[in-house]
Amino acid sequence: MSSPGLQRRTGQGSLNPGFSNEDTDIDPNVIGTEPINNHDSDDMASPKQHLASGSRSGNVSSGGSIYMVMISLLSAIGGFLFGYDTGIVSGAMLFIKVQFNLSSLWQEIIVSVTIAAAAVFALVSGWLSAWLGRRLCILFASIIFLVGSILLAAAQDRAMLVAGRVTVGAGIGLASMIVPVYLAETSPAHLRGRLVTLNTVFITGGQFVAALTAGAFSGVTQGWRYMLGLAGLPALLQILCFAWLPESPRWLVARERLGAARTVLERLRGVAGSSDAESDVVDVELKEIVAKHREEMRVMADRGPRPILLQMLEQPWTRRALLIGCGLQAFQQLSGINTVMYYSASIVKMAGVRNDAMAVWLSAATAGTNFFACFIGLSLVERIGRRPLLIGSLCGVIASLAVLAVGFQIIRDNSMPVAFPSPLQNNTRQCFVQSTCDSCISQHPTSSKLDSIVSCGFCYSGSNGTCVSVSRSGNSSLCPATSQTSSWFLAKDFCPTPYAWIVLTGLITYLAFFSPGMAPVPWLINSEIYPLWGRSAGSGLATCVNWTCNLLVSLTFLSLTELLTKHGTYWLFASLATLALLFVITFVPETKGKSLEEIEFMLENNI
Secondary structure, eight states: OOOGGGOOOOOOOOOSSSSSSHHHSBBGGGGGSSOOOHHHHHHOHHHHHHHHHHGGGGGGOOHHHHHHHHHHHTTHHHHHHHHHHHHHHHHHHHHHHTTTTOOOOHHHHHHHHHHHHHHHHHHHHHHHHHOOOOOHHHHHHHHHHHHHHHHHHHHOOOHHHHHHHHHHHHHHHHHHHHHHHHHHHHHHHHHHHHHHHHHHHHHHHHHHHHHHHHHHHSSSHHHHHHHHTTTTTHHHHHHHHHGOOOOOHHHHHHTTOOHHHHHHHHHHTTTTTHHHHHHHHHHHHHHHHHHHHHHHHHHHHHHOOOOOOHHHSSHHHHHHHHHHHHHHHHHHHHHHHHHHHHHHHHHHTTOOOOHHHHHHHHHHHHHHHHHHHHHHHHHTTTTTTTHHHHHHHHHHHHHHHHHHHHHHHHHHHHHHBBBSOOTTSSSSSHHTTTTTTHHTTOOOOOOOOOOOEEEEEEETTTTTEEEEEEEETTOOOOGGGTTOOOOOEEESSOOOTTTTTHHHHHHHHHHHHHHHTTHHHHHHHHSSSSSSGGGHHHHHHHHHHHHHHHHHHHHHHHHHHTTTOHHHHHHHHHHHHHHHHHHHHHHHOOTOOHHHHHHHHHHHHOO
């Protein structure tokens, strides 16, 4: 039998006119501010007892597991949209920059406004999800994705592109924060790691599908419109399937809707309509959630009505949780992942791949590595734990970044020389004086008597080449590469080299190591370490930190490659990844196999 404090009522009306019977069919005393009666205190298993004996909340029937996985798949469509919209820009940008004559600055703006909007809406999402609930926030994210996709597909100028990217960014900000929190709050302890990691699998799957889509439409006239617009289809699917998503039981407890919370838990754990013995499993889990929430409400009442983030910063253990969560999210971005995902096609071209379509398909191969490597993390996260997965992932990331740095340095040191200078007439002096291909394509003249000249390009045939000025249209009157029968080529953003394989190897190994650990685990740990009263605010702040660092890296990446050189930029990322490794070893605890309430107790008592 379930304990008296959580017994179902029968044949009684609503105890609170603001709630339905479903909301109040459990004794509201269990979440009141008054002390629980002695009988309930004796029957209540404390988090400390659960740490010693193991939580019973992990017992889930096979039907419950199937339903839980279905709900996880449906909610993780938000992760797919997140991945698709961040991934598609890499391939689409190669064609957008030509159609709209985009400079490096404009390319960075179009990529970065999405990230800036995501950072703002990630912060807002904490308040929004606490007010409206996790379920409605997921719906709003899908609607915003749909609107943004339509704007991008119909873009006629730079302003429409920016507006569409900002709209999509708002959806990404909401989805990136709320989906991991929703999955963590609905999952049993023994499945939580895999189900939250499933969201990352969907993110990388979205990036992989985006890369394949970019490859498929790379030869189509105005194909970038299809690339950007197709994100509306999964968004529409999630909107249509919205009715099947239950609300988070922990959010329902926070709103004092205990009857609804118990009903949802019964469905999630597969014991709806089962015997009293099976219902006891839900009773134990619900009582643990309620007891911890009531304790937190008493502490908050004593502290007075101050902003939640301020209260989190005042308490040592929640301050430590914020340090861990925000630190992991910052280092995820500062180790360079989204320079690889947003600019993978550009990086492939930097390595010496001449054809745009080939660069898109090779970037699809890197996205495929990112996707399939996530399954390694999915299988290991509940076997070896979060910390070992992070440490192993970062060690591989550091080595791969070193390979990228060395590869770009070898390419620069062996850059094809200028075999004969081009005539100074109709050429800029910046282009005329260059001695190698690498120095040539790195030049960006800012003024000239010829206003149409904006950069330098390397005109070559076989082992012979020269540095020439390039017009806004991307052509040069000094290079015969425009002729279909010509053996000459005009390289504007790459140099011909036999060493491109080193960079491609570095890209693939980077993703193979990053995806199992550093991709999912920061999101997973952030969904686990905050108290219920501060989970929305803490997760929102950490997600905002993630997108702010993402913005910093993506906004400066192309400029860094010009300022520090390509190899210098990747040595910088390798140094930051080394700091991330030291941070994980020093601060990050192991949370494998523990309920959210047990993790909270562990952090609170510095266990």
